[in-house]
Amino acid sequence: MGRTLAEKVWDDHVVRRAEGEPDLLYIDLHLLHEVTSPQAFDGLRLNGRQVRRTDLTIATEDHNTPTLDIDKPIADPVSRTQLETLRKNCAEFGVRLHPLGDVEQGVVHVVGPQLGLTQPGTTVVCGDSHTSTHGAFGALAFGIGTSQVEHVLATQTLPLARPKTMAITVDGELPADVTAKDLILAVIAKIGTGGGQGYVIEYRGPAIEKLSMEARMTVCNMSIEAGARAGMIAPDRTTFDYLQGRDHAPSGADWDAAVEYWQTLRTDDDAVFDHEVRIDGASLAPFVTWGTNPAQGAPLSASVPDPASFDDPSDRLAAEKALEYMGLHAGQPLREVKVDTVFVGSCTNGRIEDLRAAASIVEGRQVADGVRMLVVPGSVRVALQAVAEGLDKVFTASGAEWRHAGCSMCLGMNPDQLAPGERSASTSNRNFEGRQGKGGRTHLVSPQVAAATAVLGHLASPADLTDADARTAVEA
Amino acid sequence: MEAFTTHTGRAVPLRRGNVDTDQIIPAHWLKKVTRNGFEDGLFEAWRKDGSFVLNQPERAGATVLLAGPDFGTGSSREHAVWALQNYGFKAVVSSRFADIFRGNSLKNGLLTVVLPQETVEQLWKLTEADPTVEVTVDLVAREVRAEGRDGVTVAAAFELDDNARWRLLEGLDDISLTLANEADITTYERSRPAHKPSTVQV
Numbered sequence A: 001m002g003r004t005l006a007e008k009v010w011d012d013h014v015v016r017r018a019e020g021e022p023d024l025l026y027i028d029l030h031l032l033h034e035v036t037s038p039q040a041f042d043g044l045r046l047n048g049r050q051v052r053r054t055d056l057t058i059a060t061e062d063h064n065t066p067t068l069d070i071d072k073p074i075a076d077p078v079s080r081t082q083l084e085t086l087r088k089n090c091a092e093f094g095v096r097l098h099p100l101g102d103v104e105q106g107v108v109h110v111v112g113p114q115l116g117l118t119q120p121g122t123t124v125v126c127g128d129s130h131t132s133t134h135g136a137f138g139a140l141a142f143g144i145g146t147s148q149v150e151h152v153l154a155t156q157t158l159p160l161a162r163p164k165t166m167a168i169t170v171d172g173e174l175p176a177d178v179t180a181k182d183l184i185l186a187v188i189a190k191i192g193t194g195g196g197q198g199y200v201i202e203y204r205g206p207a208i209e210k211l212s213m214e215a216r217m218t219v220c221n222m223s224i225e226a227g228a229r230a231g232m233i234a235p236d237r238t239t240f241d242y243l244q245g246r247d248h249a250p251s252g253a254d255w256d257a258a259v260e261y262w263q264t265l266r267t268d269d270d271a272v273f274d275h276e277v278r279i280d281g282a283s284l285a286p287f288v289t290w291g292t293n294p295a296q297g298a299p300l301s302a303s304v305p306d307p308a309s310f311d312d313p314s315d316r317l318a319a320e321k322a323l324e325y326m327g328l329h330a331g332q333p334l335r336e337v338k339v340d341t342v343f344v345g346s347c348t349n350g351r352i353e354d355l356r357a358a359a360s361i362v363e364g365r366q367v368a369d370g371v372r373m374l375v376v377p378g379s380v381r382v383a384l385q386a387v388a389e390g391l392d393k394v395f396t397a398s399g400a401e402w403r404h405a406g407c408s409m410c411l412g413m414n415p416d417q418l419a420p421g422e423r424s425a426s427t428s429n430r431n432f433e434g435r436q437g438k439g440g441r442t443h444l445v446s447p448q449v450a451a452a453t454a455v456l457g458h459l460a461s462p463a464d465l466t467d468a469d470a471r472t473a474v475e476a
Numbered sequence B: 001m002e003a004f005t006t007h008t009g010r011a012v013p014l015r016r017g018n019v020d021t022d023q024i025i026p027a028h029w030l031k032k033v034t035r036n037g038f039e040d041g042l043f044e045a046w047r048k049d050g051s052f053v054l055n056q057p058e059r060a061g062a063t064v065l066l067a068g069p070d071f072g073t074g075s076s077r078e079h080a081v082w083a084l085q086n087y088g089f090k091a092v093v094s095s096r097f098a099d100i101f102r103g104n105s106l107k108n109g110l111l112t113v114v115l116p117q118e119t120v121e122q123l124w125k126l127t128e129a130d131p132t133v134e135v136t137v138d139l140v141a142r143e144v145r146a147e148g149r150d151g152v153t154v155a156a157a158f159e160l161d162d163n164a165r166w167r168l169l170e171g172l173d174d175i176s177l178t179l180a181n182e183a184d185i186t187t188y189e190r191s192r193p194a195h196k197p198s199t200v201q202v
């Protein structure tokens, strides 16, 4: 019987298989950041162990880093200690680090792909659940806990139970105003936050094949929000073109050998998935969340649902709690929800195509009065590219704030946070209670919806903008 | 890792589904570089509400958390497991756990037990009616038991694969187990293709 993409990559990494034991899987690439690694390095020290493969390990600073005044010492002493701990650990154990201020610094899931380290058919892990992002290249990539970080540092392997496989096939063509973010939000709303539990999801079908590499990363990034172990997309010409010439992509004869291997990484026609979901791409529309988990979403044209409309009692209770927290009421049109803050950034939507999309919408327009818009590039490289294209000027001319690279308001570990009761439209991935600051209320959106929302001051899509919005901006 | 064989203690019925790890331990706690000292961060936002179940005096000292479905979703932060353990929890019961959380908990000796939602519901009722009811989580027999004051009992078998159970019962360290097969790793490394990525600076 044929095998799925996930099964092929899994099989190629089995170091040891024994009856009644989890498979021991080899890890090709281990990404580190400051938050989930300190206790792992402590564990190594305690047991007198070394990092087995420093040449397969790389670290960057992202979660705690400020997005303003980065040349000054970090104000928060606890954040500073955590960054200093990473620097000390990397120096002691010989791990390559891109610290704040370095040209390769940025959100770990933006940095790996742009360096060309994330490659098809590799296993990639990081102490961060959005490691699923790297699956866009046909890599088997998943988030791990700190004990597993220590395990990979010490052994370059992980004992793991073989996951089940799920296919999510997106047929047809996405309408012109529908982005990868809308697609994945709709998928999560359909299958739920636990729908992918125990599975590796493979996204496939014509609508997926047409996505750019960056859009594919947006889709795979949010696999974890459906509870999946990982998300993958089979590598193709788009993948190879993105990789060729990058710093760590293979070259010469290695490139040819790699491409030959990568071309075998497709699910066989006679392979069987444990579960299949089909979605009609043409039926999708711009999508936003109204609740406090990423599955609580609806098309922007819809209204806030009535909790009583949910059949499942725990969904009903969750909806009631969510509306209370979010300060919304059933039947309220989502387009009328006013926001205080717009955040464009994160490992979901902080890449150059996302910034271009947002910039093209605010260009010649003004951010609405009383709305604060933060634009935080996913990495320094993304920032430099945006500056080269003049996007930073477009943002600042419209009244948005152009910041330094990092996770920023995606999780509010640095000073970029919502105040209690404040409401945001955010291109990040989690609308959990307090995620962007204590008492903050988050609506997950695409960069396009974020930008239109910034201009109008309420949840909106670019189609809601008129020429008049642009004219007022010019007069003002 | 601490071994787990069987544990008996009072319980906290947490009638909420989709409890994500941002709720279990908010991000600002993640700046700490230790594995302990997280107890005050556990469910921090909800504990501000005096009526939250964990704040009820009769729940003080409880060690078994009875949670709704999809417990531990979201971030991979192992701090969520440490916070539960630092607070004093030994076991968590739910009808469904997020994968990463479950993996993290078993690596730390916090037993996560999957039971059908109807059974969780029964345990909720039993422990809500009488906070002094003790719940036994028995890994040897793979069974959860509780007896209410009026003689109502719950006894439910749970599944946990033999290998995970054995590692918990013995309190084994995964890294040592893996390193016992180090020769296999070396053999595998010899056959890795040359085109695989390396992080060595170019």
Ligand code: SF4
Pocket (backbone or CB within 6 Å): A062, A063, A107, A108, A109, A128, A130, A346, A347, A348, A406, A407, A410, A411, A428, A429
């Ligand atoms: S951008 Fe957000 S989701 Fe991504 S790694 Fe940073 S904190 Fe996590």
